[in-house]
Amino acid sequence: MxxxxxxxxxxxxxxxxxxxxxxxxxxxxxxxxxxxxxxxxxxxxxxxxxxxxxxxxxxxxxxxxxxxxxxxxxxxxxxxxxxxxxxAVPDSPPPSADPVRVEAEAMELQGFQILNNGHGSNDQLIQATGSGAHVAGFGFAEASGLYNITLGYFDESDGQSQLSLLRNGEVIDSFVWDADAGSAIVDPSAFMEREITAIALQAGDRLELSGTPNGGEPLRIDFLEYVYVDDLPAV
Incomplete structure (x- = not known):
């Protein structure tokens, strides 16, 4: 039939x-x-x-x-x-626990200029070209999770610049460069690192460094580094 x-x-x-x-x-x-x-x-x-x-x-x-x-x-x-x-969907491998470094000179720059200098981690860094806000940003493309972020920068003794870290336009950290522990030029004594912990990131997020130079300190930034530490909390 x-x-x-x-x-x-x-x-x-x-x-x-x-x-x-x-x-x-x-x-x-x-x-x-x-x-x-x-x-x-x-x-x-x-x-x-x-x-x-x-x-x-x-x-x-x-x-x-x-x-x-x-x-x-x-x-x-x-x-x-x-x-x-x-x-039978296989388990996805966890993100690498190795830190990923984004050189400042490789970011999308607004107002900053690239400076060749042997004290930079890749023999380069960025610095402000004038007064007012300067921005350096990039798109995050790793697996979703909680990440620790480390900023490498030069806190010189001749100014107190301000820098904020933004995720998709939202400020998640902001600080003044007031350690003034080093000299007034780019050298190892002025190099500093700032860690921001347990930041929730997802592929497609945009991270930006937005800052304003002060005095003779031209907001010199070397790198941003991030490392996976845990899964995002369950909703």
Missing amino acids: AVDASSIGVEDISVTGPGGALTVTGVSLDVGSDGTPRSATYTVAAPGGSWDTADNGAYTVALLGGQVVDTSGNPVAADAALASFNV
Whole structure:
């Protein structure tokens, strides 16, 4: 007996797994007309929009009674165990615990200029070109998580500049360069590091350094370094 092609639809089957029933979103026939044999391919929506390790396990496909009919109108009987399949999404490797350094001169600069200087970590650093706000930024492209961030800069003794760290335009740290422990030039005595801990970051975030020079201190920045420390807290 020939299959009635018009009776094939998303309501023909149910698919259940560890998290409950899935939504059947589509179906296609190998031949779009009545006849036999016919092969139908069904599409289901991933739980939560995407497959991940929480969805791993066995899934059962059931044929619902009375949905598919032949060309004489005879319905196909229900079959609670029509088919089954297993989902096994592998665990993603954790982000590297090695620090990642972004040289200041490699960032997108507004107002800053690049200065060649052997005291910079890559023989270069950036400095302000005048008064007012200066910005250096980049897009974060690593795995989501909590990160510790370290800023390398030169806190010289002839000014008290101000610098803020922003994530997507929101200030997450701000401080004044008032240590004045070194000299009034770029040398090892003026080099400082500032650590900001447990900052939540996601791929696509934008990090910016926005600051204002003061006195004879031209806001010299060497690098920003970040290192993964933990997963984001569960929502």
